[in-house]
Amino acid sequence: MQQLAIFGGTFDPIHWGHLLVAETALHQVSLEKVIWVPSLNPPHKEAALFEHRVEMLQLATKDNPAFTISLVETNRSGTSYAINTLIDLSASYPNTHWYWIVGLDTFQTLPRWYRGHELAQMCDWLIAPRLLGGETITQSKLICKQVEQQLKEQLLTIHWQLLNIPLVGVSSSLIRKLCRDNFLNAKGDRQSIRYLVPEPVRSYITNNNLYSNKSE
Ligand code: ATP
Numbered sequence: 001m002q003q004l005a006i007f008g009g010t011f012d013p014i015h016w017g018h019l020l021v022a023e024t025a026l027h028q029v030s031l032e033k034v035i036w037v038p039s040l041n042p043p044h045k046e047a048a049l050f051e052h053r054v055e056m057l058q059l060a061t062k063d064n065p066a067f068t069i070s071l072v073e074t075n076r077s078g079t080s081y082a083i084n085t086l087i088d089l090s091a092s093y094p095n096t097h098w099y100w101i102v103g104l105d106t107f108q109t110l111p112r113w114y115r116g117h118e119l120a121q122m123c124d125w126l127i128a129p130r131l132l133g134g135e136t137i138t139q140s141k142l143i144c145k146q147v148e149q150q151l152k153e154q155l156l157t158i159h160w161q162l163l164n165i166p167l168v169g170v171s172s173s174l175i176r177k178l179c180r181d182n183f184l185n186a187k188g189d190r191q192s193i194r195y196l197v198p199e200p201v202r203s204y205i206t207n208n209n210l211y212s213n214k215s216e
Contacts, residue, residue, distance in 0.1 A: 003030060005099035005126060006089060008037045008082055012047045013205060014060045015175055015197045017168040021128040024165045025101050026066055029126065033066050034101065035089065039080040040073040048210055050074075059200040083119040098123035101163075104130045104140050111150050120151055125160035131167040170196050179211035 007022050022034045038053050039045075047053065054069065061067040072088045073080045086098060100123045102110075107127045110116050129140035144160055151158055178193050193202055205211065 001095050001097050002032045002093070003097045003099065004089075004093060005029075005031050005034050005101050006037055006085060006123070007034050007101040008039065008085060010042045010045055010047045010172065011036070011038050011053050011057055012045075012172045013053065013056045013175060013197060013201055013210070015170050015172060015201075016195075017170040019060060019198070020165055020168060021101060021103070021163060022067065023064070024128075024163045025099070025126045028163060029099060029161075031066070031099065033068050036061060036067060036069045037072060037085055037089075038069070041079050052204075052208060052210060056201045056204055059204060060198045079114075081114045083113075083115045083122075086119060086122055099126050100124070101126045101128065103128045104143060107160075108143060108147060110147060117151065117154060117156055120156055120158045125158060126163055127160055128163045128165055129167055131169045137162065137167075175205075176211040179205060180213065183212035 005022075005025050007018070007025075009018065011018065022036070025031060026034055036057055038050065038057060039047070040050055054071065057069050061069065070089065072085055072092075075088060076084055082100070086100070090096065090098070100119075102125060104127055107125065110120060110125075113119060127140070127144055129137055140162060144162065148158055148160065175193050175196055178191050178196075181191070193205070197205070
């Protein structure tokens with residue numbers, strides 16, 4: 001049986017944090033592939049055009065043969081739900097043991113996802129600790145155990161492990177904010193997004209004038 005992981009996200013835009021998480025997952029559990037799944041219509045978020053986000057994903061992942069991008073979410077209309085992604089991908093990749101890669105912040109909300117209780121048991125969870133509220137690895141573990149406990153109270157068992165990554169503070173919202181600030185403050189101090197995203201992604205953002213005037 002092959003071992004595959006789904007890495008779902010808005011990727012608006014993809015950044016080095018995402019890439020480090022996916023690469024760590026690949027080796028930590030000996031995955032054949034990481035399947036990147038950009039959300040078409042993410043719940044609770046407004047995002048840049050799907051085509052732009054996919055193009056940036058392609059630029060950032062094309063040199064890694066174990067990374068694949070799936071456009072499975074274009075098969076369904078309406079809001080993108082994780083459980084549908086897993087069901088649809090299972091049809092394309094039979095005989096697979098599934099993992100789901102997720103950041104700690106997102107994992108915490110799993111019990112409230114659409115059909116989250118079912119999804120929780122359909123795959124194993126690879127959780128990337130994330131520097132948001134200043135969590136340490138020990139605190140990250142505690143947070144995961146709380147989620148496990150919440151699900152256990154409803155008689156659900158889940159399998160999870162923390163990914164062994166250095167904590168990386170980069171987020172897509174930080175990149176969008178820097179782009180916007182740079183645009184508004186063209187002559188003043190500018191903080192570059194260089195080294196926060198892969199260079200081809202940085203060029204793509206500049207050439208397409210992305211995130212320059214979007215208010216959040
Ligand atoms: P935003 O800042 O707009 O909320 P984001 O940086 O969280 O975006 P997403 O595309 O929403 O990016 O994230 C996809 C997945 O990757 C989520 O599960 C998220 O928690 C995780 N993730 C993103 N950045 C990091 C990071 N620096 N470290 C660990 N996990 C991350």
